[in-house]
Structure formats: C-alpha cells, structure tokens
Amino acid sequence: MNPVYNIYRDFNYNFVNGPFYKTDKTIKISNPIKLWDYTIEAPIGIGAGILLNSKWVELYSNLGYSVLTYKTVRAYKKKALSMPNCLFVNYDGGLVTSNMPSNKNNISITNHFGIPSQDPEFWMEDVEISVNKLKKNQILILSVFGETRRELLRCVEMAAETPAHAIELNVSCPNVSSDLILDRNLLIKIRNTVRVPLLIKVGYPTQEFENYIKPLLCFIDGLSMINSLKINNISLCGALLYNKLIEAIKRYRTITSLPILAMGGINSKDRVLEVLNLANVAMFVTAAIFDPLIGSRIFK
Ligand SMILES: Cc1cc2nc3c(=O)[nH]c(=O)nc-3n(C[C@H](O)[C@H](O)[C@H](O)COP(=O)(O)O)c2cc1C
Numbered sequence: 001m002n003p004v005y006n007i008y009r010d011f012n013y014n015f016v017n018g019p020f021y022k023t024d025k026t027i028k029i030s031n032p033i034k035l036w037d038y039t040i041e042a043p044i045g046i047g048a049g050i051l052l053n054s055k056w057v058e059l060y061s062n063l064g065y066s067v068l069t070y071k072t073v074r075a076y077k078k079k080a081l082s083m084p085n086c087l088f089v090n091y092d093g094g095l096v097t098s099n100m101p102s103n104k105n106n107i108s109i110t111n112h113f114g115i116p117s118q119d120p121e122f123w124m125e126d127v128e129i130s131v132n133k134l135k136k137n138q139i140l141i142l143s144v145f146g147e148t149r150r151e152l153l154r155c156v157e158m159a160a161e162t163p164a165h166a167i168e169l170n171v172s173c174p175n176v177s178s179d180l181i182l183d184r185n186l187l188i189k190i191r192n193t194v195r196v197p198l199l200i201k202v203g204y205p206t207q208e209f210e211n212y213i214k215p216l217l218c219f220i221d222g223l224s225m226i227n228s229l230k231i232n233n234i235s236l237c238g239a240l241l242y243n244k245l246i247e248a249i250k251r252y253r254t255i256t257s258l259p260i261l262a263m264g265g266i267n268s269k270d271r272v273l274e275v276l277n278l279a280n281v282a283m284f285v286t287a288a289i290f291d292p293l294i295g296s297r298i299f300k
Helices: 011-017 056-062 120-133 149-160 182-191 209-221 238-253 269-278 284-291 294-298
Strands: 033-035 039-040 044-046 067-073 086-093 095-096 108-110 141-142 166-170 197-201 220-224 230-232 232-237 260-262 283-285
Touching: 039 220, 056 067, 056 120, 067 120, 067 283, 086 232, 120 141, 120 149, 141 149, 149 166, 149 182, 197 209, 220 238, 230 283, 232 238, 232 284, 238 260, 238 269, 260 269, 269 283, 269 294, 283 284, 284 294
Parallel strands: 044 067, 044 283, 067 141, 141 166, 166 197, 197 220, 220 260, 260 283
Antiparallel strands: 033 039, 086 095, 086 108, 108 232, 230 232
16 A cells, blocks of 8 residues: 655645545544543544645544544744655664665654644635534644744634634644743643643653643643654654653653543554553554554454
C-alpha cells in the first residue's frame, strides 16, 4: 500500500493532491468511551500532523478514527520549510537516514515542516467543513500555534469561532523558534476565550518542564503527548518514540489525572492496549501514514 502522505513531494503538493489513499468504504469501530462531555465511538484517533485539510479529515473519519486533530494552524499564512520534510530514520548508534523499512513496525521518520498554515479565512471555513464530515461520536480537535503571546492569543480567538470540539495549544514543536512563555496570565486569557475543552500538547517532560506546567494544569482539560523528540538536531517521530511516550505518560500521571491523549510510536495492537491502560485515547500519526487501516484492526 502506498503511504497516504507522499514524503517525496512537498507539503503543498500533498495539501492539494492528497490524501493518497482512496476508499468508498466507511469503517465503524465501536468501543465507546466518555471524554469530557462527549461520547467517543472508539478510543483511537489521529494526532496533529496529517489532517492537512478537510479531505484528510474525511478520509480518517471514514476509516473509523474517532478523535481527529486538524493540523496545527497559525494566525497568518505561512509556507512549509523546504524539503526534505520527512526522511526515514534508523537508530544505529547514531541516527541514520535510510529507505523505508520493510517491517511497518520499525518506521520512524523526521518531521521538519516549521508549522505551515493556510490563512485563517481558509482554515476557519475548512474546520467547519471538517466538522460537518464527521460521523456520530467523532470529534475534531483544532491544534493552534503562535510564535508570540499575541499571535497565539489571536489564533485561539479565531479557533474559538470555529465549531471544533476542542482546542489544543501546540507549545512543544521542536522545529520552530518561539519566544512564547505560556504563563498563568496568558492561559487565563486563553481559558476565558475557549468554551470547549482545552488541551496542551507537551513533549517528553524534563523536571523543569514538569515544575512549570504543574500550576497551569488547573486551567486546562487535558494533555496530548508526546510531540516529536529532538535528537542530534533531528525531530523524530514514529516507532523509536514509544518508550519515551510510556515514560512520559507515567510521569505526567504522577502530577495529574486529566485526560491524556497519547501519541508517539503507537503502531500495533499491543502498543494500543498498553497505552489505553495508562491514557484515555491512543493516537496515531506516523503509523497512520503508512498503515491507515491500523485502527480498524485493533477492536475486532
Ligand atoms: C508528518 C508529521 C507532521 C506533524 N505535524 C505536527 C503538527 O502540525 N503539530 C503538532 O503538534 N505535531 C505534529 N507532529 C507531531 C505528531 O503530532 C506527534 O506528536 C509525533 O509524531 C509522535 O507521534 P507518532 O510517533 O505517532 O508520529 C507531526 C508529525 C509528523 C510525522
């Protein structure tokens, strides 16, 4: 099967021509849970990154994923960084790039996009189109970003005007520069703007980060984790992240009982089941590019 996202073409090509997996079938995966005030048809979803626009949301909604995250948007239009945006990676003492591994369970890739965005006029309408494509008991999370406090707040204000079911603050992308400090005052302003559940997307926790986020947890409704991990200056996603994800969830569980949407190398039924013992929803990103039907095999 061809990957749904073509890593050999640029972001705009994928945005316009993708997704590269077509199906007329819709798959129903039923294993309902409660998440905030929503009933969710199954505790599996797609994390921020590969739902580039409403066509991609529609595909993964048809494939039965219940929690769908619209790729991070900004308060203004921004082009993606030039290619290569994604390369296959093997861990071999150091990191080496390679061809696609034959075993899907070994796929790890780099992620180097720099958070591109359409202009708000486009994405606000497209989020509405996306929500209208969802099936019963599916939700759409809108991921937002700003390089400064002002930009983030502006983006949140526009996101809050869309019918997205939840908003996720992407404050952990390792390949953008930002002087944003998500402090109490900013978060209170954001909280007062957002009427739906509010999530923070975090990376692998350092002690310093844990201390910083602890007093902010009372203003949010959940955590998404983990973002790509920077190793040797490369932003890594996929299979290699899995142990870090499990460590991260266990550490965050010692400081909060908020819902956790987990992602980072989840690419098999065993991993989904292990994650669901610790977190509320298992999310796929890299695995869903190369194995879009993975979700439908979990709850048979
Ligand atoms: C192609 C690609 C694009 C991504 N874009 C975003 C993004 O826009 N916003 C974000 O918060 N994370 C983004 N990520 C990170 C993922 O959401 C996720 O945190 C990370 O890839 C770990 O999950 P995985 O191992 O299942 O890929 C991206 C990852 C990939 C592979």
